[in-house]
Amino acid sequence: MIIVDGRTNEEKLLELLAHGCECTELDFKETLDLSKKKDELDLVKDIVAMHNHYPGGYLIIGVKNDGQPSDRSQGTDWDQFDGSKLTDKVRKYVEAPIEVTSQIHILNGNTYCLICVMTLPDGLPIPFEKEGQYDNSQPLVFRRGDIVIRDGASNGIIRYSQWGKVLKKYEQNIRDNEREHIDVLIDRISDALTVQGQTPPLFVGMEDDALCESLSRCCEASDFRKLNAFVSKLDGLLNTEDNSLSTLTAVGVFAVMYDEKSLCERVIETLYEHYLAIDTVGKTAAEMKLELAAMAYAIGAMMVRMRKWDWILSLVNRPGNQRGSYAYASWLRDCQVQASRNELFRQEESGLMISRANQIIKTKNSLKPDIAPGANNTIASESVSNRILDSLCQFDMLFCICINAVGEGHGGAYPSCAFFKETRLGAAIRALLGNSSINRRKLLPDCSDEQFAVAFQTFWNEGTQQAHQYGNWYWGIDETGQVSRFLESHLNCPE
Numbered sequence: 001m002i003i004v005d006g007r008t009n010e011e012k013l014l015e016l017l018a019h020g021c022e023c024t025e026l027d028f029k030e031t032l033d034l035s036k037k038k039d040e041l042d043l044v045k046d047i048v049a050m051h052n053h054y055p056g057g058y059l060i061i062g063v064k065n066d067g068q069p070s071d072r073s074q075g076t077d078w079d080q081f082d083g084s085k086l087t088d089k090v091r092k093y094v095e096a097p098i099e100v101t102s103q104i105h106i107l108n109g110n111t112y113c114l115i116c117v118m119t120l121p122d123g124l125p126i127p128f129e130k131e132g133q134y135d136n137s138q139p140l141v142f143r144r145g146d147i148v149i150r151d152g153a154s155n156g157i158i159r160y161s162q163w164g165k166v167l168k169k170y171e172q173n174i175r176d177n178e179r180e181h182i183d184v185l186i187d188r189i190s191d192a193l194t195v196q197g198q199t200p201p202l203f204v205g206m207e208d209d210a211l212c213e214s215l216s217r218c219c220e221a222s223d224f225r226k227l228n229a230f231v232s233k234l235d236g237l238l239n240t241e242d243n244s245l246s247t248l249t250a251v252g253v254f255a256v257m258y259d260e261k262s263l264c265e266r267v268i269e270t271l272y273e274h275y276l277a278i279d280t281v282g283k284t285a286a287e288m289k290l291e292l293a294a295m296a297y298a299i300g301a302m303m304v305r306m307r308k309w310d311w312i313l314s315l316v317n318r319p320g321n322q323r324g325s326y327a328y329a330s331w332l333r334d335c336q337v338q339a340s341r342n343e344l345f346r347q348e349e350s351g352l353m354i355s356r357a358n359q360i361i362k363t364k365n366s367l368k369p370d371i372a373p374g375a376n377n378t379i380a381s382e383s384v385s386n387r388i389l390d391s392l393c394q395f396d397m398l399f400c401i402c403i404n405a406v407g408e409g410h411g412g413a414y415p416s417c418a419f420f421k422e423t424r425l426g427a428a429i430r431a432l433l434g435n436s437s438i439n440r441r442k443l444l445p446d447c448s449d450e451q452f453a454v455a456f457q458t459f460w461n462e463g464t465q466q467a468h469q470y471g472n473w474y475w476g477i478d479e480t481g482q483v484s485r486f487l488e489s490h491l492n493c494p495e
Contacts, residue, residue, distance in 0.1 A: 001345040002026050003355040004055045005362065007385075008103040008114045011420050011472075015351055016058055016114070018419075018470055020067040022153035025050075025057035030070035032061055034080045034089070037134035041141040044090050044132065047117050049148040049155035051098055052125040054169040056118040057150060062111055069110035078104050081113040093142075096126045107471060123169030125149070125158065199223040202230045204237055204244055211250060212366045219258040227251060227263055235270050249295040250366035256302045257370055261311060264299070271296060272318050275331050279321065286342035290356065293335035297357035298367045300395035301388065304428065305370055309398075309442035316399045319409050329407030332399060336414060351419025354392045361388050386424075393417040394428035397459060398443060405447050405455035415463035422467075422475045432456075433486040453490035460487075 002016070002025035022028050027046055032039045043059075050057040061081060062073040086100040102115045120126075125147050132141040142148060147158045149166060158166060199221050200214045218227050231251055237244040252267030275292050278285050296315060303311050319327050320334030328334040336353050339345060345352040361367045362385065371384055396417040403413035417425065431439045433456075440452050447455070460476075460483060467475035478484055 001339075001352055001356075002057065003352055003359050004057055004116075004118065005355060005359045006101070006116055006118055008101055008116050010105050010107070012058075013060070013103075013105050013107070013112060013114045014470065014472055015355065015419060016060060017063065017067050018351075022065060024053055024150050024152055027057070027059045027150075027153070028063045028065055028067060029059060029061050030064055030072040031076050032080075033077070035077075038141075040089060041132040041134055043086075044093055045142050045148060045155060046150075047086070047090050047100060047115075048094060048098070048126055048128070049150040050117045051119055052147060052158070052166060053150040054119045054123060054166070056116070059115040059117075061113040061115070069108075069112075073111065076111070078111060078113060081115065083115075086115065093128050093130045093132060094126050095129050096120060096124075098126060119169060123167070123172065125166050199226060202226060204234065204247060206247070208364050208366050211247060212369055215250060215254045215366065216369065219254050219260065224260060224263055227255075228266060231263075231266055231270060235274075238270075238274050245291060245295060246360065246364060246367070249298055250364070252299045253302045253367050254369060256299065256306050256308055256311065264311065265314060268296075268299065268315050272331060275335070276321060281338075283342045283344070286338040286344055289335035290339040290344055290353075293332050293339075293353060294357040294360055296332055297354065297392055297395060298361050300399065301357070301361070301391035302368075302370070304391040304394045304398070305387070307431075309431075309439050310445070312395070312398050312443060313402050313406070313445075316402050316413075317406060320411070327409045328411040329409035330399070330403050330411075330413060333403070333411050333413055336416070337411065351416050353416045354389070354396060354420065357392055358389050361392075389420070390424045390427065393420050393424040397425050397428060397463075400459040400462075401452070401455045402444065404458045405444050405451055413459075415459060415466055418463040418466040418475060419470065419472060421472075422463075422477065429482060433482050449490045453487055456483075457487055457491065 002019065002023060004025055005012075016026060019026060027050070032043060034040045034043065046059060050059070062070055062076070064070045081102050081104070083100050083102040086102060087098065090098055090100060098117065098120065100115060100117050102113055105112050105114060127145050127147045128142050129144060131144050133139075134141065148155050149158045149162060151162070199218045202211075202214050202218065206214065215227075218224075231248065234244050234248040234251070238248070248267060248270060252264050252271075255261070255264035255267060271292055275289065278288055300312060300315055303309075303315070316330055316332060318331045319329065320331045321327065328337065339353075368384075368388060371387065394417075396415065400413040400415050407413070432443065432452075437449055440447075440449060444452055444455075464476035467473070
């Protein structure tokens with residue numbers, strides 16, 4: 001399972017290399033020399049084909065087909081893979097404003113280039129406008145008018161059976177545009193109702209910005225009767241309406257922001273009951289559980305950003321489905337394991353739990369109402385992206401600490417955040433390991449500082465071990481010394 005989220009940093013490279021093989025969203029290449037026309041045209045074809053399969057994908061230069069570093073990449077001119085240069089090369093053959101981003105990385109003495117291409121917002125496939133031929137004696141690499149698409153580990157001319165999937169994003173855009181007219185009407189109705197002291201309507205299928213507006217006004221007016229009724233309606237539609245799960249999660253996120261704990265608990269309980277009702281096994285059930293866990297992470301990340309330390313335990317400390325005498329200590333861990341067992345991602349890719357939640361949050365303002373939408377400049381967008389990802393990693397850490405301390409059952413918690421930089425945990429670590437125990441008591445009210453330290457040490461050791469096992473050497477450094485000081489102060493026999 002590859003999450004195409006536009007990131008090209010070192011964390012993303014490690015995540016993709018852990019996949020270990022090519023697929024529709026991921027292509028490996030040992031080396032390229034773009035001064036050679038054949039290599040240039042082959043890469044242009046790869047990039048356009050990747051674009052035409054929504055939402056896009058990644059190419060990594062410097063690796064063999066199994067994801068291991070390639071000796072053939074030595075001596076490669078890495079400057080040729082600059083994103084602007086690649087974009088110019090592609091645009092010589094297509095009219096669409098396709099954008100290519102790239103980043104060079106050096107890991108363990110090996111150099112890689114991570115290239116990302118995202119499908120354009122209109123969702124339309126891109127045909128070639130010029131023929132691609134590097135030698136008159138050789139066949140064309142692509143013809144004018146060709147629409148190529150990535151399918152598995154290869155590219156090919158689009159087939160009739162693929163058009164439905166290719167146009168899915170475009171069709172969604174049409175539906176969204178139709179909703180805009182309805183949303184304008186909703187806004188006017190909302191304004192009129194507000195003047196009269198009433199709150200706007202809430203219904204399934206609302207466009208995301210309209211949902212944000214309605215939830216904000218209902219929360220500001222403390223119309224929790226309407227919000228609870230909306231949760232009940234969504235509960236009955238979770239198996240039939242595509243947007244009902246994310247809409248329900250948005251209600252929980254807004255409840256966190258507006259400090260309405262009882263409404264948030266209602267949403268969490270609804271998500272958990274829906275999880276318990278999935279009593280089947282197999283890939284479909286695993287996909288459903290993965291989406292539920294991703295939504296729970298979205299709520300948990302909001303709790304972190306709003307410093308609701310005392311709300312987190314209730315979200316994570318719920319046992320997994322009982323299977324004979326075996327039950328995971330947390331339902332979120334069960335969701336993660338089932339996803340791995342059904343090859344949605346492998347154990348070494350378990351950081352994808354966080355990446356999946358990150359991808360969902362980035363596409364929906366209703367799941368990040370505390371962050372101003374529409375940041376257009378690159379610096380602001382990067383800052384927003386980091387804030388979301390940091391809060392997801394911190395929630396994952398808190399989830400692990402809670403289950404290590406009080407979880408009952410099997411399996412414990414797995415530190416998915418180990419696949420990201422340790423520095424992303426900094427704010428939560430400072431808040432929890434400071435001289436005051438207030439935040440520790442909020443997170444684990446029935447645990448002493450010594451019990452908290454044992455749970456934290458278990459998380460820290462497991463996270464460091466997992467990070468090092470898969471090449472993430474950021475972990476375990478503890479540059480500020482805060483972790484070691486805390487453990488030495490609160491453990492009888494610190495390691």
